[in-house]
Amino acid sequence: MRLQFYLNCSSRPRAGKKQSPPRRLWHSALVQPTMTESPTTSRLQALAVQERPQERLQRLGTAALSDIELLAMLLRSGTRGHDVLSLSAHLLQAAGSLAALLTWSETDFRRLKGIGHVKALQLLTVMELARRVLSQQSGAAPLLNRADLIAGYLHPHAAGLEVEKFWVLCLNTKLRLIQRVEATSGTATASLSHPREVFREAIRRAATSIVVAHNHPSGDPQPSAADLQVTRQLAAAARTVEIQLLDHVILGRQEADPAGRGWYSFREAGLL
Secondary structure, three states: OHHHHHHHHHOOOOOOOOOOOOOOOHHHHHOOOOOOOOOOOHHHHOOOHHHOHHHHHHHHOHHHOOHHHHHHHHHOOOEOOEOHHHHHHHHHHHHOOHHHHOOOOHHHHHOOOOOOHHHHHHHHHHHHHHHHHHHHOOOOOOEOOOHHHHHHHHHHHHOOOOOOEEEEEEEOOOOEEEEEEEEEEOOOOOOOOOHHHHHHHHHHOOOOEEEEEEEOOOOOOOOOHHHHHHHHHHHHHHHHHOOEEEEEEEEOOHHHOOOOOOEEEOOOOOOO
C-alpha cells in the first residue's frame, strides 16, 4: 500500500510548478525510417505479382513484353534505390533505342550506375548474338560493289568493338561475298595487316577480287598515315597476284565522322 501511494503521489504534478511537455521516448526514433523510399524503388514492388515481367512472360510469351521488360529479364536484378525496371528504362533512354545498343561497348554499358562487369558482359553477349542473326538473315550472298553496301554489311560486325580489327572480304566474279575473314585483331589504335596474310586468304578461297576493311574504335573513320601506307602496299600486291583490290573501307560512327557517314572509302576518295 505504501508503494502504491508513493507512485500515485510522484506521478501528480506539484502545485505551482509548470509542467514540462512529455519527453519523446528514445525508442520512437528507432522506428522512424532513416530514408524515404524513392519512387523507383517501389516501381516493381507496386506491380501486382501477375503483372511483373517474369510472370507476364510465362503467361503471355515474349511478344507481349515491352522493350523495358525484355531488358529487365536480361538484367535480372537492379540496385539499391533502382529496381530492375527502372534500370532497364534508364538504359533504354541512354541508348535512345534498342538498335543503338548494338553499337555499345562494355565501357558504354558500365557508365550506367547499376551495370557492372558481369551485367555488361551479359548484354554484350546478347548484342553479339543479335548482330550474327542480322548478318545471316539476308540468305543470298550480299552484293558488295559499292562502299555504302560494304559499310552497311560490316557495321554490325564492327559495332561496339574496343580494338581495331582488319577484315578481308573475298568476292566472286559478280562481286558477291564468298567469305569474310578476320585477318588481324589489334589494339585500340592499330590492326595493321601484312599483304601476305590478306592475299593468302583470297587465293585460298579462289576470289577474283577483294575488299579490305577495318574499324576505328574512336568512331572517326578518317585514315591515318599507317592506313594510307598499308593501302598502297595492298594495291601493289594486288597487281602482282592479279586479284583486284576493289576498296579499302574504314568503319566508324556517324556521329563521330566529320562527313556524317560513319565510314571512309579509299576508292571514293580517289586513292585506289
